[in-house]
Amino acid sequence: MTKNVRIGKTEVYSTPIGLGTNAVGGHNLFPNLNDDTGKEIVRVALTNGITLLDTAFAYGMGRSEELIGEVLKDFDRDQVVIATKAAHDPANGGAFNNTPEFLTHSVDEALRRLQTDYIDIFYIHFPDEATPKNEAVAALQKLKEAGKIKAIGVSNFSLAQIKEANQEGYVDIVEDEYSLIHREAEIELFPYLKENQISFVPYFPLASGLLTGKYEQGVIFPPEDLRSKKPDFQGERFKTIIDKVSQLKLIAADYNTSVAAIVLAWYIKNPFVDVVIPGAKKTEQVRNNVKALTVHLTAEDYQRIDSLFS
Numbered sequence: 001m002t003k004n005v006r007i008g009k010t011e012v013y014s015t016p017i018g019l020g021t022n023a024v025g026g027h028n029l030f031p032n033l034n035d036d037t038g039k040e041i042v043r044v045a046l047t048n049g050i051t052l053l054d055t056a057f058a059y060g061m062g063r064s065e066e067l068i069g070e071v072l073k074d075f076d077r078d079q080v081v082i083a084t085k086a087a088h089d090p091a092n093g094g095a096f097n098n099t100p101e102f103l104t105h106s107v108d109e110a111l112r113r114l115q116t117d118y119i120d121i122f123y124i125h126f127p128d129e130a131t132p133k134n135e136a137v138a139a140l141q142k143l144k145e146a147g148k149i150k151a152i153g154v155s156n157f158s159l160a161q162i163k164e165a166n167q168e169g170y171v172d173i174v175e176d177e178y179s180l181i182h183r184e185a186e187i188e189l190f191p192y193l194k195e196n197q198i199s200f201v202p203y204f205p206l207a208s209g210l211l212t213g214k215y216e217q218g219v220i221f222p223p224e225d226l227r228s229k230k231p232d233f234q235g236e237r238f239k240t241i242i243d244k245v246s247q248l249k250l251i252a253a254d255y256n257t258s259v260a261a262i263v264l265a266w267y268i269k270n271p272f273v274d275v276v277i278p279g280a281k282k283t284e285q286v287r288n289n290v291k292a293l294t295v296h297l298t299a300e301d302y303q304r305i306d307s308l309f310s
Contacts, residue, residue, distance in 0.1 A: 004051075005274045007199045008172030010151040012120050014081045016268045017293060018052030019045040019286065020203065020279035025063035030281070035067055037282075042071045044283040046080060048290045054175075054201070054277045056085035056125055057106065062113050069115035077116060084110050085125035085155055085175075098124055098131035100139030107143050123153035123175055124165075133157070133165035141170045155203075159189050162198075171198055178202035178273070180211060180263060180309040181232060181241055190272040199274040205267055206260060206278050207232060210241055213249055213259030217242050244308050251305065255295055264292035266305050 004013040023030050024038035042053060055064045065084060072080060086106035089097035107122055122143070124136055133154075140152045153173040154165050165171050174193060178185045179202060193200050206212050210232055217239060221228035231237055245259060252262045260278070267276040280286045297305075 005199070007121060007151045007274065009197050010172050012081060012151045012172075014052040014275050015050055015293070016275055017050055017264060017289060018054050018081070018083070018201075018275050018277040019050050019289075020277040021053055021055045021064050021068065022059045023279050023281045024055070025060035025065075025067045027060050027063060029059065033281075035063075038064075038067050039071050041280050041283055041286055042068055043074070044286045045280075045290075046071070046075055048287060049293065050286070050290060051079065052081040052083060052120075052275055052277070054083045056123075057110065058085070058088050058125060061088075061090065062109070065110055065113035069113055072114065072116060081120040082114060082116065083121035083123065083153070084114070084119055085123035085153075086110065087125035087128065096126045096128040098128040098133070098136040100131075100135060103136060103139050104143065107140075107148055111148065118147060119149045121151040121153050121173060122149040123155045123173075124157075126156045127154075127158075127161050133161050134167040137165045137170045138168070141168070144170075159192060162189075162192070166196060166198070169196070171196075173199040173201060173274075175201040175203055177204055179205050179207045180266065180305070181207050183309070186272070194272065200272055201275050201277060202267065202273060203277065205276045206263060207241075211245060211248075211259070211263045213245050213252070215242060215245075247308055248305065251301055254301075255297075257291055257295055258288055260288060261292040261295050262297075262305070264289060265295035265297050266302060268292060269297050269302050 005016050006013055024041055027033050053068055055068055087096045088094045089102060137152060143149050151172040152170055154171060155175040162174060221233060227233040248259045248262055252259045264276055267273045278289045
């Protein structure tokens with residue numbers, strides 16, 4: 001059995017795989033979402049051994065949090081780790097806001113929507129232009145001391161901003177883009193986080209589906225599809241990634257599992273990654289992602305995957 005992961009220096013512990021919930025209530029992000037399906041996705045995650053739910057105000061402007069709050073009533077709250085985020089200020093056209101007043105208000109509003117009296121991990125979702133980052137984090141530290149949050153996180157911050165935020169050592173966790181095909185974080189970010197006992201959570205771990213093996217060479221994305229605008233899905237880069245993923249299929253076959261499970265197992269074994277949070281639009285995807293917890297890559301296969309995408 002894979003053991004739980006400690007978040008920073010806190011007393012928050014999570015399974016190595018969580019659930020990214022941007023497709024739970026994130027009507028502003030995805031077309032044709034169904035709230036009942038969203039709630040079922042959360043339920044399936046919690047009944048299949050996932051403990052961490054990663055949400056944000058920006059997912060449906062609070063709707064994701066509301067749906068999770070409804071499902072939470074049927075579970076033992078102490079067995080669930082809720083991570084949420086805020087920065088988009090509705091009173092200012094959705095502009096990023098990191099002021100102590102805004103963050104304090106955001107935590108109270110998130111508690112109300114989630115129908116709970118504490119949040120396990122609260123992230124500043126994006127940096128704003130003006131607020132000194134250590135002042136923003138100091139406001140969260142007060143909320144931590146008051147018992148409203150248990151761990152302090154930042155997301156989408158540059159390394160310089162993380163250092164500014166962590167001047168007093170209050171930052172427990174960082175969430176940022178990282179995957180087998182986006183590895184810039186390894187150079188400077190990871191050593192700093194390790195040295196300061198700050199946990200790391202990658203978002204887009206399956207690279208919008210690119211690392212699941214569902215795409216073949218020659219697929220064309222229509223102009224209205226967001227993927228058609230992403231460099232990873234264009235030209236030679238797309239072809240190169242697909243070639244490498246086809247080699248992952250051989251490794252997946254050795255373990256009698258899916259490409260997605262192999263990739264997620266690689267993150268679980270990665271010493272710099274603490275929790276990986278693949279999203280899901282269907283309950284079946286959640287069940288498949290959970291299987292990664294039973295895939296134990298050999299050191300050799302871990303290295304083989306690492307080198308393939310280095």
